[in-house]
Amino acid sequence: MKLDDIKISRAIIERFSSKLLDSLSCDVAIVGGGPAGLTAAYYLAGQKKKTVLFERKLSLGGGMWGGGIMFNEIVVQSGGREILEELGVKTTPFEEGYFCADSVEAVSSICSVASKAGARIFNLFSVEDVRIADGRVDGLVINWSAVDLAQLHVDPITIRAKYIVDATGHAAEIANIIQNKGGYELKTPTGKLMGEGPMCAEVGERMILENTKEIFPGVFAAGMACNAIFGAPRMGPIFGGMLMSGKKVAQLLLEKL
Ligand code: 48H
Secondary structure, three states: OOOOHHHHHHHHHHHHHHHHHHOOEEEEEEEOOOHHHHHHHHHHHHOOOOEEEEEOOOOOOHHHOOOEOOEOEEEEOHHHHHHHHHOOOOOEEOOOOOEEEEHHHHHHHHHHHHHHOOOEEEEOEEEEEEEEEOOEEEEEEEEEHHHHHOOOOOOOEEEEEEEEEEOOHHHOHHHHHHHHHOOOOOOOOOOOOOOOEOOOHHHHHHHHHHOOOEEEOOEEEOOHHHHHHHOOEOOOOEOHHHHHHHHHHHHHHHHHO
8 A cells, every 4th residue: 555645634633623613512521641640630520520721831730740859769668659550650659658660650651541442632722711701711722832922912812611720830820811811800818819828748738628619609629739729838749749630620520511
């Protein structure tokens, strides 16, 4: 068989277009493909919820590839270990209550299981706005990251979702858009985005689970974004909270859907 270059091009265009068309309306749209967003995607898609995830960068995994200071090993506590094992990631006990995993194995495995569970993952897409109607977010406004990077004046498109997850990490980008662009109040004690506090692993990890909740009608936070929104400490290179937050947000949404 002779390879036809045009057929290769057509395959890519037709298959990609059909994936994107099928994603214009979904149950949950997750913004950010770090450990929290990917874990949430895995648990939601595993329960047959139509789940779409948008990641700005070429590669998924957010801040997990680099472990701590680029030493590619992650640390989790027992709750995080259970999730890693469930997702097929090998863990090694360190000292009592501390477990380690290879960050490359962890990221690649979580991506793989989320995708195989049926989550539709789009890399190279930036979420630049939300759609708000009747005081509730019901969609995302997306554009190619290349447009954003090149600062081209190209209009975005909109997708509809029953629920949105802000899993954008330290930047809490969706909460920022709702507050700064819409001028809306968030469901925080001050009504504002409270900003992340200085490092404390113990408090940061505990608070991240408490702070995994609805932050605005239709929008839930997961992962580091939770503490950035609710003014809680960062926790440094321990990743159990990110995984547990991703699982918790999925459970909260499964109760609603
Ligand atoms: C599309 C976007 C957009 C957008 C951002 O930073 P992440 O890894 O986030 P989490 O919460 O899954 O994990 C946090 C962890 O990596 C971390 O930073 C920790 C534990 N820090 C502790 C400390 O003390 O420093 O992933 C977020 C992802 C990234 O890949 C972004 O590119 C992506 O979201 N993203 N994608 N549209 N508007 N904003």
